Structure formats: C-alpha cells, structure tokens
Amino acid sequence: MTTNTHFVKAIYFLSVLMTNSTSFAQTVTTLNQQDTGYRGIWYSNEPSNDEFVYKYSGGLATYPANHYPFSVYSKKVNKTFFCYGGADPGGNTLYHMISYFDHSTGQVPRPTIVLDKETDNAHDNPVMNIDKEGYIWLFSTANGTLSPSYVHKSKRPYDISEFEQVFADKIEHGEAVKMDNFSYLQSWYQPKKGFINLFTHYQTGVIPDQPDKPRRTIGFMTSRDGEHYSSWKDIAAIEEGHYQTSAQSGKILGTSFNFHPYRKEGNGLNFRTNLYYLQTADFGKSWTNAKGQKIEIPLRTSQNEALVKDYQTEGLLVYINDLEYDGQDRPVILYLTTKGYEAGPENGPRDWFTARFTGEDWEILPVTSSDNNYDMGSLYIDEQGIWRIIGPTASGPQKFNTGGEMVLWTSMDQGKTWSSKQLTQKSRYNHSYARKPVHVNEEFYAFWADGHGREKSVSNLYFCDREGNVYLLPAKMEGQFAKPELISAHDDK
Numbered sequence: 451m452t453t454n455t456h457f458v459k460a461i462y463f464l465s466v467l468m469t470n471s472t473s474f475a476q477t478v479t480t481l482n483q484q485d486t487g488y489r490g491i492w493y494s495n496e497p498s499n500d501e502f503v504y505k506y507s508g509g510l511a512t513y514p515a516n517h518y519p520f521s522v523y524s525k526k527v528n529k530t531f532f533c534y535g536g537a538d539p540g541g542n543t544l545y546h547m548i549s550y551f552d553h554s555t556g557q558v559p560r561p562t563i564v565l566d567k568e569t570d571n572a573h574d575n576p577v578m579n580i581d582k583e584g585y586i587w588l589f590s591t592a593n594g595t596l597s598p599s600y601v602h603k604s605k606r607p608y609d610i611s612e613f614e615q616v617f618a619d620k621i622e623h624g625e626a627v628k629m630d631n632f633s634y635l636q637s638w639y640q641p642k643k644g645f646i647n648l649f650t651h652y653q654t655g656v657i658p659d660q661p662d663k664p665r666r667t668i669g670f671m672t673s674r675d676g677e678h679y680s681s682w683k684d685i686a687a688i689e690e691g692h693y694q695t696s697a698q699s700g701k702i703l704g705t706s707f708n709f710h711p712y713r714k715e716g717n718g719l720n721f722r723t724n725l726y727y728l729q730t731a732d733f734g735k736s737w738t739n740a741k742g743q744k745i746e747i748p749l750r751t752s753q754n755e756a757l758v759k760d761y762q763t764e765g766l767l768v769y770i771n772d773l774e775y776d777g778q779d780r781p782v783i784l785y786l787t788t789k790g791y792e793a794g795p796e797n798g799p800r801d802w803f804t805a806r807f808t809g810e811d812w813e814i815l816p817v818t819s820s821d822n823n824y825d826m827g828s829l830y831i832d833e834q835g836i837w838r839i840i841g842p843t844a845s846g847p848q849k850f851n852t853g854g855e856m857v858l859w860t861s862m863d864q865g866k867t868w869s870s871k872q873l874t875q876k877s878r879y880n881h882s883y884a885r886k887p888v889h890v891n892e893e894f895y896a897f898w899a900d901g902h903g904r905e906k907s908v909s910n911l912y913f914c915d916r917e918g919n920v921y922l923l924p925a926k927m928e929g930q931f932a933k934p935e936l937i938s939a940h941d942d943k
Contacts (some may be wrong), residue, residue, distance in 0.1 A: 480602065482612050484560040488923035490899035490909030491535040491544050493572035502793035502904065506824040506852040509901025509909030510572035511535045512883040515771055515826045516634040516693050517577045517591065521887035521897050524580060527608045528553045530887055530894040531586060534911060535575035536563065541906065544569050546576040546590055548610050551894045557931040558923060562610045564588055564602055582641040584608045587676055591635050594652050594664065599632045603676065620671060621681040629679060638698045643733050644674035648696050648705055651682065657690060657712065666691030668707060670734055684748035685728065690718030699775035704729035706783045708768045709752055720791040723768050725758040725805060727781060740781055740807040758805055758812050761787060772829040782806045784829040784839065793822060794850050800825060802843065804865040815865045818843050824852040828886035828896055837861040840896040840914065844872055846880035851903025853882030858918045873918045874938055879907060892916035
C-alpha cells in the first residue's frame with residue numbers, strides 16, 4: 451500500500467470519528483482465517499410462548515429470502531462459490547464465511563472466515579457476487595440501523611484465501627458520503643455496467659403518530675466499480691414498508707414485493723400482504739410493470755399499477771420465496787399465503803403458488819402446501835422450459851416449525867401440474883431455505899442448512915444436484931480439501 455493510500459485512509463477514519471452517533475465507523479477486523487469445517491448459524495425470532503416456541507427459528511445459514519445471491523457458478527474456473535452465515539464452535543457468533551465447490555475434483559476446501567459480525571442474528575448474513583474480472587465481493591448486511599454493514603473484495607480473482615475491506619461510499623445531497631448501513635441486500639452484476647444492488651433502508655418519522663417506528667423502505671443503487679455507489683433511489687414506500695425478492699435475466703432486473711400495512715398496534719411486518727412486481731431494462735433509469743407500463747417510483751399507495759394480486763381484501767398474508775424468468779423473459783413469482791403470522795396449525799394451510807405473466811395478464815396457479823410461513827424454496831426454469839422447485843414442503847421432525855424435509859417439484863406445463871420427489875427423509879432436524887445459485891450448474895443446484903426448530907442446535911450445510919442427490923458438507927475436516935458426503939441418492943438417469 452502506498453503512502454498516499456495510507457494518507458487517504460487516515461483522512462477517511464478521521465471523518466468517521468467526527469460524525470454523529472447514528473453513523474458507524476467502517477472498521478472491522480478482517481480475519482481471513484481458514485475454518486476447520488462447515489457450521490451454520492442457528493437463529494430464532496419472536497418467542498411465541500407455546501409449543502412451537504418461536505415465530506420462526508432453526509438453521510438459518512442461508513436466510514432470508516430477501517438476501518441474494520448466496521452462491522455463484524463460474525464457468526471459467528468450473529467452481530460454484532458460496533457464502534453463508536457460519537458460527538463459532540459454540541454457535542454464539544455469526545461468522546461471514548465463503549468457500550466453493552470444485553466441479554472438476556468434486557471437492558470443497560476449508561472455508562474462509564472473512565469476518566466476525568459480532569452478533570448471532572441471521573438477518574446479518576452475507577451475500578456475494580463475482581465481477582467480470584473474477585474478483586469475489588462479499589456484502590455484509592445489517593438488520594436495521596443498530597449495527598454496521600461492510601463490503602469486502604477478494605485480493606485475487608477466483609481466490610477465497612484473502613479479502614480486503616472496501617470503504618464504500620454513496621452520493622447523498624450531491625456529495626460522496628460513507629456507506630456503512632444497508633439491509634436485505636440483493637446484488638446483481640452486469641459486465642458492461644457494474645453492480646445494481648437492491649436493498650432496504652429503515653426510516654423513522656414517516657409512520658403516522660408513530661415517529662419511532664421504522665418503515666422498511668425498499669430501493670436500489672448502482673456502481674460501476676463496487677466501491678462508489680449512486681444515490682439511493684426508493685422503489686416503494688407504502689405504509690410500514692416492504693420485503694422484496696428480485697431476479698435478473700439479461701438486461702431485465704425485476705423485483706417482487708409485498709407491503710406491511712399500517713397498524714396502530716403491533717408491527718405491520720407481521721401482517722405483510724399483497725403481491726407486486728416491477729422491472730427495469732435500463733439499469734434503474736426507468737421502471738415498468740410486467741405489461742410495460744411506465745411506473746413512477748417510489749410507489750406510495752397500496753392500489754397501484756404494479757399490483758399482481760390483492761390479498762389484503764382476502765385477509766391473507768403473503769411470503770415471497772423467489773422470482774425467475776422464462777425463455778421469453780417473462781416473470782414467474784413463487785410465494786405462499788397464510789392466515790396469520792404465528793406458527794402452528796391454526797394458520798394453515800400455507801399454500802404455495804406461482805404467478806406467471808403470460809404476456810397479457812398474471813396466471814396464478816397452486817403448487818402445494820406446507821406447515822410454516824417461513825418454508826422457503828427456490829424456483830428454476832431451464833432452457834427446455836421445465837420448471838423445478840426445491841423447498842421444505844414435507845413436514846419435518848419439528849412439525850409446524852420453520853423448514854421440514856426437502857422436496858423437488860417438477861412441472862412440464864408451466865405450473866399447471868406438478869410431480870414431486872422427496873430428497874431428505876427421517877432427518878434429525880428441519881431443513882430450511884434452499885437457495886439457487888446464479889448461473890446455476892446442475893451439480894450444485896440448491897444450497898441450504900438444517901437445525902432444530904424449537905431449541906438451539908448445531909446446524910449442518912447441504913447441497914443437492916439437479917437430480918436430487920443430497921450432499922452433506924463436512925463439519926470437521928482433517929485436510930485442506932474434502933469430498934462432500936452423499937447422504938441421499940436420487941439419480942434417475
């Protein structure tokens with residue numbers, strides 16, 4: 451590092467120290483340590499004081515649905531790189547971990563601990579991306595405004611051994627300021643333009659009569675180099691906010707989202723409802739609905755031209771799992787509906803649906819049902835037009851808690867009919883949050899973790915191939931490399 455670079459960094463740190471208490475010093479110990487194996491974070495949210503113990507809980511190393519991507523396949527080096535929320539041996543702190551599966555050797559290396567996030571909150575799980583030169587980017591999210599966010603970049607292309615902190619900034623009121631707090635990040639990359647990242651920021655003083663209650667406002671930002679970002683631009687700011695889930699197909703970037711209705715008592719997020727969709731084909735300069743009608747953002751009312759289906763009038767909650775595009779670049783949304791936010795049979799069934807834009811309107815069709823609101827799965831549409839879903843739709847050992855047994859669903863007719871194949875059986879813990887890699891390779895098709903649904907436990911990490919063969923990543927490694935263990939064979943070739 452040059453003397454001039456040291457001087458610039460010193461000036462940056464001084465500016466941080468001079469800011470008010472609502473901003474964070476963007477300093478963190480970058481560990482760059484090899485771990486001895488693969489361990490996921492266990493996390494719980496909102497005690498329920500009943501037999502189900504929590505609103506949701508379990509092995510949440512690849513949580514939530516609003517973080518993406520956790521994995522990216524690179525054809526150049528024939529590896530699927532993946533990150534996850536790891537844990538120390540006691541499961542008491544969240545490590546931001548990164549590793550890869552080598553498709554040439556069938557092995558994984560010891561994972562790298564990039565940093566200790568100093569929390570056990572799985573909302574702080576990392577996401578990743580890879581730029582056109584092969585550098586790996588790790589985005590360390592926050593959950594609200596009470597903790598910092600970080601950005602790291604690998605020192606060498608396609609190399610997980612060493613990362614350095616990137617001191618990112620954004621434009622605010624025409625000036626560059628440090629960017630040290632963002633939530634629910636979804637990172638997308640276009641080689642000719644750079645990063646377009648969707649995210650959530652928390653705003654207070656905007657909910658009527660409740661100035662201290664934060665609104666979850668969804669937006670996006672762009673960056674050519676990953677370090678210097680545009681101003682934040684809001685996509686939607688309806689009542690108490692939103693959760694969004696996005697996808698990219700070529701130049702098209704789309705986002706599906708719900709909204710949190712205003713509630714004088716309690717949190718609107720527990721009453722999330724409605725289904726919306728917006729897309730951009732010009733890197734965020736303009737936005738349209740699926741029909742191509744131009745939409746001015748941010749959206750501010752619940753009845754608008756981005757609305758796919760009004761579930762609020764039906765009294766149903768909406769949990770969005772995934773978004774994908776078909777061969778004509780038309781969006782398909784995977785989501786579930788439920789009668790209430792609490793765990794247990796009273797709010798069931800949790801019905802899974804696909805909403806497909808036909809070119810004229812949205813076709814909404816049922817898939818299956820499961821037993822928890824947070825039973826998250828991923829949707830795939832291949833070049834032959836075959837649809838697949840991998841998710842925990844079969845009840846697991848902790849029935850009605852988050853996750854269950856993983857199932858592969860297949861449709862040959864755009865979601866009209868489905869066949870299924872159960873991938874895991876007689877598990878000790880519930881499996882949850884099956885995640886789809888970017889540029890997915892059939893040998894590393896979905897990535898997830900397990901964990902006890904009602905009490906703190908160890909959490910193992912798994913992946914499966916397109917046929918449904920399930921592999922366990924090694925919790926303890928003796929050497930530098932190891933082959934994942936095949937624990938469930940479903941090869942129908």
